[in-house]
Amino acid sequence: MSECRNAANYFVDRHVEEGRGAKVAFREADGKQRELTYGQLAAETACAAAAFGRAGIRREERVALLVLDQAEMPVLFWGALKAGVVPIPLNTLLAASVYDVILRDSRAAALFVSEALYPVVAPALEGNPFLREVVILSDAAPQGAITYDAFMDGADPISTVETSEDEIAFWLYSSGSTGQPKGVKHVHGSLCATADTYGAQVLQTSEDDVVYSVAKLFFAYGLGNAMTFPMAVGATTILFSGRPTPEAAAQIMDAHKPSVFCGVPTLYAAMVHYWEDGKPLPDTTLRACISAGEALPEEVGKKWQQRWGVDIMDGVGSTEMLHIFLSNKPGDVVYGTSGTAVPGYEVRLVDENDAEVADGDVGELLVRGPSAAEGYWNQRGKSRSTFEGHWTRTGDKYERTANGRYIYCGRTDDMFKVSGIWVSPFEIEQALVSYPAVLEAAVVAWHDEEGLEKPKAYVVLKDGHGAAELDDLKNYVKQKIGKWKYPRWVEVVEDLPKTATGKIQRFKLREGV
Structure with a gap:
């Protein structure tokens, strides 16, 4: 280490x-454009x-x-x-x-x-x-x-x-x-820990890289992307203070030629849609793309790869673990999964009684690794329930496949049962965004007239599409993932409530916001 x-x-x-000493560490893409x-x-x-x-x-x-x-x-x-x-x-x-x-x-x-x-x-x-x-x-x-x-x-x-x-x-x-x-x-050691694990062994940053992260420096994912990993090897980071729209990202790619692009699923989806009408791709050479914050929809990853010729290595991390600890890796990308444990980390899935779950079953993801936080400030109870010895509870529900890959199912608070069977909101959302008219989707549990929980979907439509085109959406989802999983209600919205890190705030949707 x-x-x-x-x-x-x-x-x-x-x-x-x-x-x-003469190597450029940071270059602004806007403002005073300082180096x-x-x-x-x-x-x-x-x-x-x-x-x-x-x-x-x-x-x-x-x-x-x-x-x-x-x-x-x-x-x-x-x-x-x-x-x-x-x-x-x-x-x-x-x-x-x-x-x-x-x-x-x-x-x-x-x-x-x-x-x-x-x-x-x-x-x-x-x-x-x-x-x-x-x-x-x-x-x-x-x-x-x-x-x-x-x-x-x-x-x-x-x-x-x-x-x-x-x-x-x-x-x-x-x-x-x-x-x-x-x-x-x-702690100080956590910065080196993430650089030695994900940065060196998954992202494989080198001194020759130019890194552009749409995720900002104020949160864990962006801090690692734009400071920890490039600075560990003497690479260059492009800083952009503005809002990361597809247009802005395209201009930065064209002007600064990043070799590493660090995005979030919301922006990847918007960028795929942005280039669907035949706009020319920026003149740049990407060698690696990564995603975190929310699970990356399979459809988005495949379309990106087809257009750019570069896979998106989707992974999962948390503020508590400082960066990504479960990820797809170079030459080993399977869309629709979060990959496998980053070298240096261990993960396991447990049920409500903390017993290990079998392959194919859903359990809460626990992680052990060198970058775990020291704890929460002035939150002793939450610290004790999250940081259990060497293990950290993530609050994410996952399924492990027979070949050891992990499939995201949702946050612990987001999961619900339909007809006695656990339903993954993310699985339904992936099916929804694969429908041609849908740009983004979020699914929450909603009570029907009998008080039973069923899926309700909120969707954002692509430009040029209207709600009238959604008549076949429910049947589409039934055929794609199963009859009991389809959304009983579909509501079209202008946008979805999100944190600044791109995570959908489903608790607001459950409240009808």
């Missing part, structure tokens, strides 16, 4: 020592570490980073680690009320915020008893805040503090797909 006493030494300073070499990153993070100390932010205190994917984000993240300060990247798409909860829960001593996000978070700052510093990434700062340049100005670089690989390095707040987000505490 890589040496990760203070992860900033391994991921930042080591590259200067090994002669990669940061590994040498510049090492110098600026050392100055940021000094600036934290000068501002009176002490070791082990928390700082919230409400920062878009721009050059300051890696400077602040790794600079905090160098100072022994604990950075908390925050979801950039939340409401002021949620920011208020997180800032008070974390007791962050400082908030760093991109200029475009300040109006949203400003109401949450009023009366906060913990914040001592608000730094805005702008040329001017409102009353009560300072600019990023003022925060950094005159700070002389300092040496990286010595830490243990088991010391808390950073927090991430869970995406909140089933309720309020929870603070997940990760």
